[in-house]
Amino acid sequence: MLFKKRKSAKAQCASCGSMLSGVARVRATQLRTLAKTEKRPERPYGGVLCSACMRRTMIARARQT
Amino acid sequence: MITVGRLCIKTAGRDAGKKCVVVDQLDKSYALIDGETRRRKCNISHLEPLPQTVEISQGASHDEVSRVFKLLGIELVVKRAQPKEEAKPRPRPVRAQQRKAMAPKSQEKQKPKAAASKLPAAKPAVKETKLEKAASRQ
Ligand SMILES: [Zn+2]
Numbered sequence: 001m002l003f004k005k006r007k008s009a010k011a012q013c014a015s016c017g018s019m020l021s022g023v024a025r026v027r028a029t030q031l032r033t034l035a036k037t038e039k040r041p042e043r044p045y046g047g048v049l050c051s052a053c054m055r056r057t058m059i060a061r062a063r064q065t
Numbered sequence: 066m067i068t069v070g071r072l073c074i075k076t077a078g079r080d081a082g083k084k085c086v087v088v089d090q091l092d093k094s095y096a097l098i099d100g101e102t103r104r105r106k107c108n109i110s111h112l113e114p115l116p117q118t119v120e121i122s123q124g125a126s127h128d129e130v131s132r133v134f135k136l137l138g139i140e141l142v143v144k145r146a147q148p149k150e151e152a153k154p155r156p157r158p159v160r161a162q163q164r165k166a167m168a169p170k171s172q173e174k175q176k177p178k179a180a181a182s183k184l185p186a187a188k189p190a191v192k193e194t195k196l197e198k199a200a201s202r203q
Contacts, residue, residue, distance in 0.1 A: 042079050043077075043078055043079055043081050044081050044082050051077070054081065055076045055077055055081070058074065058076040058077075058081050058082050058113065059076050059113050061074075062074040062076070062115065063113070065115070
């Protein structure tokens with residue numbers, strides 16, 4: 001019998017809920033073998049917000065000050 | 066809006082959220098920026114202009130930009146390769162030393178075991194063959 005090993009769930013944007021690209025979808029044990037830069041995008045809020053939401057927050061923050 | 070000396074915040078990429086100043090206008094859509102960000106060409110659509118401006122000349126050097134940022138109260142982190150120190154013979158880690166101390170003992174233990182395991186298996190086989198040979202000769 002062969003069982004297919006399942007991938008981890010797709011990461012979602014914390015603001016709009018869209019699927020995040022560039023976030024590693026491997027098992028937790030494999031995650032340990034990856035470098036930090038291979039696990040999520042290298043921008044602020046990378047792996048948490050999508051690029052559009054991040055840009056929106058950055059612009060909003062710039063206009064506040 | 067985007068002219069030389071304009072303070073901006075970068076809104077995209079690795080340097081997003083960092084302050085920079087427009088050093089040069091390269092193109093209709095590109096500007097050379099410097100400051101908290103890396104000194105690099107940047108699309109104007111990735112810049113959010115701030116109301117402040119700074120007095121710098123067009124194509125100002127990084128030193129000039131860092132001086133201006135100091136006046137604003139922002140210290141730029143200088144990343145310069147430091148001269149390498151001469152390699153000193155450093156003490157081996159404790160774990161490695163312990164392993165080294167353990168190594169000969171474990172070898173001594175293993176050897177007799179291996180010999181013991183080999184002998185009983187090998188001897189009877191030899192004896193049997195000898196006996197058989199003797200029997201066949203007789
Ligand atoms: Zn989003």
